[in-house]
Amino acid sequence: MILKREKIHSIIEGLLYITGEDGVQVEQIHKVLPECTRDEISDIVEQMKENYQTNESSGLMITDLPNGYRLTTKPFMKDYAKQFAAIPKTAPLSQAALETVAIIAYKQPVSRIDIEEIRGVKSERALQTLVVKGLIKEVGRAEGSGRAILYGVTPLFLDYFGLHDLSELPPLTEMMKQQNEHVDTYDLFYDQYKETIKDL
Amino acid sequence: MILKREKIHSIIEGLLYITGEDGVQVEQIHKVLPECTRDEISDIVEQMKENYQTNESSGLMITDLPNGYRLTTKPFMKDYAKQFAAIPKTAPLSQAALETVAIIAYKQPVSRIDIEEIRGVKSERALQTLVVKGLIKEVGRAEGSGRAILYGVTPLFLDYFGLHDLSELPPLTEMMKQQNEHVDTYDLFYDQYKETIKDL
Amino acid sequence: MEYKVKIDAFEGPLDLLLHLIKKLEIDIYDIPVAEITDQYLDFIHHMQKLELNIASEYLLMAATLIAMKSKMLLPKTELQSVDDDSYEDPEMTREALMQQLLDYRQYKEAAEALKENEQGRMQLYAKPPSDLTAYENNDLTSIPISGRATVHDLLHAFRRLMLKNKLEKPLNTKIDRQVLPIGQQMNLVMNKLASAKHPLSFQSLFSYPDRTHLIVTFLALLELMKLNAIQCMQNENFDDIMINLGEGADDFETGENSFDY
Numbered sequence: 001m002i003l004k005r006e007k008i009h010s011i012i013e014g015l016l017y018i019t020g021e022d023g024v025q026v027e028q029i030h031k032v033l034p035e036c037t038r039d040e041i042s043d044i045v046e047q048m049k050e051n052y053q054t055n056e057s058s059g060l061m062i063t064d065l066p067n068g069y070r071l072t073t074k075p076f077m078k079d080y081a082k083q084f085a086a087i088p089k090t091a092p093l094s095q096a097a098l099e100t101v102a103i104i105a106y107k108q109p110v111s112r113i114d115i116e117e118i119r120g121v122k123s124e125r126a127l128q129t130l131v132v133k134g135l136i137k138e139v140g141r142a143e144g145s146g147r148a149i150l151y152g153v154t155p156l157f158l159d160y161f162g163l164h165d166l167s168e169l170p171p172l173t174e175m176m177k178q179q180n181e182h183v184d185t186y187d188l189f190y191d192q193y194k195e196t197i198k199d200l
Numbered sequence: 201m202i203l204k205r206e207k208i209h210s211i212i213e214g215l216l217y218i219t220g221e222d223g224v225q226v227e228q229i230h231k232v233l234p235e236c237t238r239d240e241i242s243d244i245v246e247q248m249k250e251n252y253q254t255n256e257s258s259g260l261m262i263t264d265l266p267n268g269y270r271l272t273t274k275p276f277m278k279d280y281a282k283q284f285a286a287i288p289k290t291a292p293l294s295q296a297a298l299e300t301v302a303i304i305a306y307k308q309p310v311s312r313i314d315i316e317e318i319r320g321v322k323s324e325r326a327l328q329t330l331v332v333k334g335l336i337k338e339v340g341r342a343e344g345s346g347r348a349i350l351y352g353v354t355p356l357f358l359d360y361f362g363l364h365d366l367s368e369l370p371p372l373t374e375m376m377k378q379q380n381e382h383v384d385t386y387d388l389f390y391d392q393y394k395e396t397i398k399d400l
Numbered sequence: 401m402e403y404k405v406k407i408d409a410f411e412g413p414l415d416l417l418l419h420l421i422k423k424l425e426i427d428i429y430d431i432p433v434a435e436i437t438d439q440y441l442d443f444i445h446h447m448q449k450l451e452l453n454i455a456s457e458y459l460l461m462a463a464t465l466i467a468m469k470s471k472m473l474l475p476k477t478e479l480q481s482v483d484d485d486s487y488e489d490p491e492m493t494r495e496a497l498m499q500q501l502l503d504y505r506q507y508k509e510a511a512e513a514l515k516e517n518e519q520g521r522m523q524l525y526a527k528p529p530s531d532l533t534a535y536e537n538n539d540l541t542s543i544p545i546s547g548r549a550t551v552h553d554l555l556h557a558f559r560r561l562m563l564k565n566k567l568e569k570p571l572n573t574k575i576d577r578q579v580l581p582i583g584q585q586m587n588l589v590m591n592k593l594a595s596a597k598h599p600l601s602f603q604s605l606f607s608y609p610d611r612t613h614l615i616v617t618f619l620a621l622l623e624l625m626k627l628n629a630i631q632c633m634q635n636e637n638f639d640d641i642m643i644n645l646g647e648g649a650d651d652f653e654t655g656e657n658s659f660d661y
Contacts, residue, residue, distance in 0.1 A: 006256040014259025014277040015284060020220060020527040022295075024284075032283045056206040059214025063524060072524035077214040080232050081525040084218045089522050095411055098511040098518075106510065118503055121412030121457050132370070132555060161517040170513050172506050220527030285535035295529070298557035306558070361554060370555050 008036060008044055016062065016071040023070030045069050066158045066165060090133070100126040101135055105157065106172055109139045109150035127151065135160055203235060208244055216262065216271040223270030245269050293329075300326040301335055305357065305369060309339045309350035327351065335360060407447045407454060413461035414504045416443065421501070428501060433472055433494055437465040468493050585620035590629065590652055593645050599633070602641035627652065 003011075011033060015024045029041050036044070049062040049069075061074050073081045082089075093101070100123050103115050115123045130136040139152035158165065203211075211233060215224050229241050236244070249262040249269075261274050273281065293301070300323050303315050315323045330336040339352035358365065410416040420439050421428055444462055447454055471490040593600060605617055621643070624630040628648030632641050 004256075009257035010259035010274070011277070011280050012259070013257070014273040014280060017217070017260055017271070017273055017527075018277075018281055018284065018530045018532065020529045022529045023526075028284060028287055031287045032280050056204075057209035057213070059210035059212070060217055061524075070526060071217070072526045073214040073218060074210070075520070075523040077211065077218075077525065078523040080211055081214055081218045084215060084224070084228075085525050092515070092518055092522065095511070098515055099411060099507055102507050102510040102514055105514075106507070118500075118507060119412055120414040120461070120500070120504065121455070132559070134555070160521065161514055162521045163517070170510065172510065214525075218525050218527055221530060281530075281532060282535045285532040295557060296531075298554060302554050302558035305554070 003033070003035060005044070008033060009048060012041070012045060012048065013071075016069065020071070023065040023068050025065075025068035027067065063162065064164045066155050066163075093133075094126070094129070096121075096123065096126040097129050101130055101153065101157065104130075104136050104151050105153050105166065105169055108152035110152075111142055111148040111150055113148060115151075133160075203233070205244070208233060208236060209248060212241070212245060212248065213271075216269060219270075221270065221272075223265045223268050225265075225268040227267065294326070296321075296323070296326040297329050301330055301353065301357065304330075304336050304351050305353050305366070308352035310352075311342055311348040311350055313348060315351075407443075407458070411508075412455075413458050414501060415508070416440070416458070417461070417501060418505055418508070428498065428505075431494060431498060431501075433465070433469050433490070437469040440465055464493070464497075468497075582616055582620050582623060585616045586624055586629075589617070589620055589624060589643075590645075590649070593630065593643065594649075599642040599644040602632070602643055605643065624652075 012024075012029060015029060015032065026038050026041055026045075029045075030036065030038050033041070045062060052058050052061045059073055059077050060071055062069050063072050064070075096119075099119055100115055103118055104110055107114065112123060112127060115127070127136070131138075133156075134154055135157045136151045137154050138149050140150045142148040142150055153166075157163075163169065212229060215229060215232065226238050226241055226245075230236065230238050233241070245262060252258050252261045259273055259277050260271055262269050263272055264270075296319075299319055300315055303318055304310055307314065307318075312323060312327060315327070327336070331338075333356075334354055335357045336351050337354050338349050340350045342348040342350055353366075357363075363369065407416070410419065417436065417440065420426075420436060420443070421431070424435070424439060426432065426436065441462055444454060444458055468490045589605060592605070602621075605621070621630065621632075624646075625632060628646045629652045630649070631644045631646040633644070
């Protein structure tokens, strides 16, 4: 049986509604609609995403999840939606937790000692917070006598920061290069400046 | 009306979505959109109802509640919802089962009534699932007339969650400390909440 | 240099150094050790004068900087011979510090990018998932090995539950009567209402931002309502509740210890 495109739209919308906050995996949609390939499903959802986005009468939008999608309210809705939310948002992460999780995301698997070396401060509490929030987890033990715990990020990390997968993290080396360029321009000015001073 | 009609549509749609199965009262919408009278709101929702109903690409519809409205899936979605629910879960325990077993692990021995009080919803099915899976078992009966069944976790629970013994359960104190950091309006309830945790 | 910034605004000595480097417009690739050391110590010193708690990491960095600065001030000939193990080339230390600062800076910037993501994500709301347990028809006895829930899932579930609960649980808490007796608080409310001679808003009675105080005041209001000493009115849902003296107000005994809880 071949379903009409409209019907497929409506079924996916229904599933997005049912799953709400949890979101729905492409794989799950495929199980419910075996006549559509995973690629067709992704195409249709991208189309629906576009429709929601451009429809000014709609307060909803589709956001990405690792391997899936979730129906949420549009950002402008936050002031209206907040008071009705059944699951309150938790407080944003502290600067310490953000720095720690950033290091883990880029350097995983990584031990507490490695993290503390980079940050230059104790990071035990930040690590605990991140474990409790489910953003990082123990992924193994280091070789050697200490057998230090190694940490890595969880799928919830991606969800929390609205990333499809880890490749969406801004590349660090790029950032380094940018910094170098920036400093170089600065240096150039500085050298000229020194020249000027010398000439005086 | 200062807001455009599309904007009002979108805000109401957002509210209908966020409140889900509970639905939203006309009065609540009016509170959020004081520039619209209750009659104007009802008119707009009737219009939206019509739009959903005639839109074949949508799996959703608006139904009436006493003094309010609720967004639900269209009747045809029932079959697909069933199919979706029948998909074996990648995470084998449902959120309901996880919450229930968490309460039992921290609070055992504990009765169904106690669990339902904490969760705020019926938990019979979740308990049944957990008993069948062998993660919890009857560990005794409460004193008093009711002689309610008391539940506790099994050795399989420890095995399943990769614990040596119950003392390895993550301490709840760290979690509470974090929540203490949140400066929110519910602080008034925090003490009571802490009491609950202490008793666990 | 001004010291408007407190030390707890920094994530550690590296963060503080980056701040000073930016502020003094120093080239991070060519850090003037003497200058940065002076500025760093100056900052720490001021913080100490303000009796702020300085974590040991900051003092350790101060020591490193001082050691580096003093070695650099010494003429090369007076330095110990290079094959002495305890000798540390100050240039090497400076190089290492620079590398550490660069490393830290890139993660600090990554953290800032993540913070933006977090803020964006926090603006989006979704409904709780619908309950489909009635439709679930799995083989309940089987527990798949792959994709098992973890202790973290367990803790996460519990935490979510408690957050939800926090919104829904009725007020019910133990009050230490030594701290703030309810009777006293009831008198206070009655006196406020009597002297105001007009209804007061519910919120205005909770002006004191102390948790115990809030709870005791709330319990006092409940008790007064029960005694008909006050009346509560609310015109519409979500409107502020207005509180006025009730029919039983005249019978209300205003002795300090009329109510012993």
